Amino acid sequence: MKKMLLLGAAFAALTLGLPAHAELKFKPGEDSKFHWANYDDLKKVDLKGETLTIFGPWRGEDETLVRSVLDYFQEATGAEVKYSSSENYEQQIVIDTQAGSPPNIAVLPQPGLIQDLASKGVLTPLGDDVAAWIKENYAAGDSWAKLGTYNGKDGKAGFYAFPYKIDVKGLVWYSPDNFDEAGYKVPKTQEELADLEKKIVADGGKPWCIGLGSGGATGWPATDWVEDIMLRTQPPEVYDKWTKNEIPFTDPAVVNAIDIFGKIATDDKMVDGGAKAVAATDFRDSPKGLFTV
Structure with a gap:
């Protein structure tokens, strides 16, 4: 599988594999709140025997939510998904890439860190077709595509970061x-x-x-x-x-x-x-x- 990084949010390292047949939160094809065509397409991808490793920031309720999403990927493809997190995620991802043992997917909130890793050649570009999909399907697609584009070790620009779980910040709350x-x-x-x-x-x-x-x-x-x-x-x-x-x-x-x-x-x-x-x-x-x- 490709090694890649995603843009996301930000935790002693914890690794847990999802159960082989998790209880899905919503039953595919029956809950009308969702469009199930993409799930049906995903079922055509046979990944039985494959393991997908994901390094991310989420714990507690956030971890529960993202696992409920990963359940569908695992159920549809047959892949085993292993999710891990670390309180010191910035240092850990650098250590893992330097050791030659990065996850398949890492969720990072630091564009500067992604650029640094891309320039060292430890990331795999997602491809221009993915960047084009972002431009077509996100309201501010061009901006997100640019934010996920960095120069690789060869100095050439590539699309490395798919935006996921975007949080609104900069708000001042009051009573x-x-x-x-x-x-x-x-x-x-x-x-x-x-x-x-x-x-x-x-x-x-x-x-x-x-x-x-x-x-x-x-x-x-x-x-x-x-x-x-x-x-x-x-x-x-x-x-x-x-x-x-x-x-x-x-x-x-x-x-x-x-x-x-x-x-x-x-x-x-x-x-x-x-x-x-x-x-x-x-x-x-x-x-x-x-x-x-």
């Missing part, structure tokens, strides 16, 4: 009831947001709940903060230049965004639990402060 009670208005600009932060602190509250904890990948949510602040303090053209390495991290525009986040994350008055809780709080637990503060 409307708490805002109404305190008389706060939802800010529409970065300046209005800064003013609201000061008011909440003056009223004895904590404006933000922040968690950067993520095992070996601790800190990655901070990059999202800086990216969002860049988009709100600079023209889109400047952000685009930054993503293309046309301006360095020492550029005043980037330094300003990092400084804005730094002043929030290191101020005990600004963060639920204080500055020490920022890195110690798992990013999945950080929203709990919305319901307890």
Whole structure:
């Protein structure tokens, strides 16, 4: 089987094989909510005796959901599917590729890491036909195809990453009831947001709940903060230049965004639990402060 990487989301390594005949969540051909033609086509692919290894970030309920999808692939093709995950996924995938034992499919949220692996020649391109399918079937197909295209070891561009499980980020959540009670208005600009932060602190509250904890990948949510602040303090053209390495991290525009986040994350008055809780709080637990503060 081909070795390939997928774009996805982000965990001690855990490997589990799916049962030979898992109980399918929805019975093929009978549940009218789905179009079963693709499943029927997949049944024509005989992979009995083959093993498909998948390395991904999902645990808990997310793992349950993705396994419910993989059940159909296994049932239709007869292949054995082995799914594994690691808290230190970025380091683990590098170790596995260097050792010559990568999974058939890896789910990674880091385009930069995929580019690095592609440039070392450890990935197999998915092919132009797959890129064309993305362009035709995704609403922003061209953008996703470009995001999955990287230069291989020979310097030639190839399509390596199929987007799957795309998550919306960059949203600021708040409690409307708490805002109404305190008389706060939802800010529409970065300046209005800064003013609201000061008011909440003056009223004895904590404006933000922040968690950067993520095992070996601790800190990655901070990059999202800086990216969002860049988009709100600079023209889109400047952000685009930054993503293309046309301006360095020492550029005043980037330094300003990092400084804005730094002043929030290191101020005990600004963060639920204080500055020490920022890195110690798992990013999945950080929203709990919305319901307890």
